[in-house]
Amino acid sequence: MITPDYFYVIVGGGMAGLQLALRISEDIFFKGKKIAIIEPSEKSLNDKTWCYWESRPGRWDDLIYKQWQHGKFVTTDISKDLDLEPYSYKMLRSIDFYNYARETLDAKNEFSFIKDEVSAIDSVTRTAKGKIDNYTATHFFDSRPPIDYKKDSAASLIYQHFKGIHIKVNENTFDPRKFTMMDYRVKHKQNTCFTYVLPFTATEALIEFTYFTPQLTEETIYDKKLEKYISTILGISEYEILDSEKGVIPMTDYTFTASNTKHITKIGTAGGWVKPSTGYSFKSTEKKVERVIENIKAGKRPSHKLLNLKYQRYDAIFLDVLEKRNDLGESLFTKLYTKNNIQDIFKFLDEETSSSEDLRIMLSLYHPQFLRSLLNKL
Structure with a gap:
């Protein structure tokens, strides 16, 4: 049997790939395992701004550019102040994260950054095909979205x-x-x-x-x-x-997880790690990465139970509402922010609420289109 070039290949050196690499670098369980991060760009520009909320100090606090404990929600008719405590709304610039990740991982012998673009991964031969070279590994973490997700008529x-x-x-x-x-x-x-x-x-x-x-x-x-x-x-x-x-x-509620196999795990947007109903991804990715590490150490597939079925259904219904009746957006978000306190909203979006708390928030948003969308998603 031919020894693979790397134990893990991470396809994509964006937020998800780098969060995963950083977490792997911190755990002695992975000591000595060669890992490649394959990314076609230099990641030398501040190309994104990531925001998220936390109710306590977090692992990225040293990189935070700015944070707030007060906000507001505004329409033509109302202006509601949002007192976030005990939460803080935190902003992180992508360039600061990229530089930190690169500096941290460059100091680890196990990690290699490769500038290349992967076009395909062969699960049988366990080979990633790049424009410059091919790369073999025991497992691939792939951040490339499937090309057909926009064509799935069943997905919003x-x-x-x-x-x-x-x-x-x-x-x-x-x-x-x-x-x-x-x-x-x-x-x-x-x-x-x-x-x-x-x-x-x-x-x-x-x-x-x-x-x-x-x-x-x-x-x-x-x-x-x-x-x-x-x-x-x-x-x-x-x-x-x-x-x-x-x-x-x-x-989208497209089933990204269907692309996961024994030797390939989709990550980031390609793995459904972006919160479908909001687009927030940074904190969600941190949680998913932690579960991936726990799964690997427990001998399970990295993708085991990464997504919560209950909240996937909630997101699917909400997306269907906005897809069918995009004109309802302002009124729905107005109901959300005026009939609930911000702490409950954050808890719901963090997927940490009980069924009774879920029901209270969903009732606050009620419109007949929700029933039609519910039936459409059954």
Whole structure:
């Protein structure tokens, strides 16, 4: 039998792949096992901003760029303050995470970074086929989404797509103690869309215009909506753009786990690790990685019981509602944030609630479309 090149190959050096590699590097169980991280890009740019909430100090606190304990939810008719305690809403810049991961893993003899793009993995020969070379391993952790997930007629699919700009103004304008979770005052047709504001200082903030829609839009639309929000809502006429970001996150109940095999485990978006109903992924990934490590050490498949069936069903129904009636988004989120306290919302989204707590939150969102979507997903 030919000895494989690596014990593990992690295909993709993004957030999921690097979180997994970092966690493996900390556990003596994996000492001496050669691991390759194959990624086609240098990951030298700040290409993403990740946010999440925690009720206690967390493992990434040294990398946090900014955190808040106060927020707000805004529509044309209401403005509700959100007192997050004991939670904090934390923001982490991708470049800080990439640099930390690279520095940490470069110091470990077991890890190799390889710049290549994997096109396919042969589960029989246990070979990852790259553009430059091929790589064999006992197991692959693969972050490449299957190409057919957009074509599954049984799955709901909403895109969270956005553009954000980090701006600087000359006068004190922002309250750096309070972020804006959702502001629905700038609209686009009958779409679910809102503005998200993360103030860093009194003169700097990241402002993102975000859609939850079944279709994408042109970049010029984001620019127009951002300009309208900045000028009409914030009353800012002059500002400097320091940085920008844009992205598309699939929010879907597609069964990504069907692609898992004895020798291949899908991770990140490709593994269904993104919370389907919100698009949040950083903290979810941390939890999934911990379960993967526990499974391996217990002699189970890495993908064993990674996803919670109950919450998968909740997410599927909610996505179906937004896919069928995208015009309901503002009213549904308004009900969520005005009829529940933020701590209960966070607990529900963290998949830590009891059945009675689930029922209370779901009843607060009620619309007849939920019954139709429930029947559609049975």
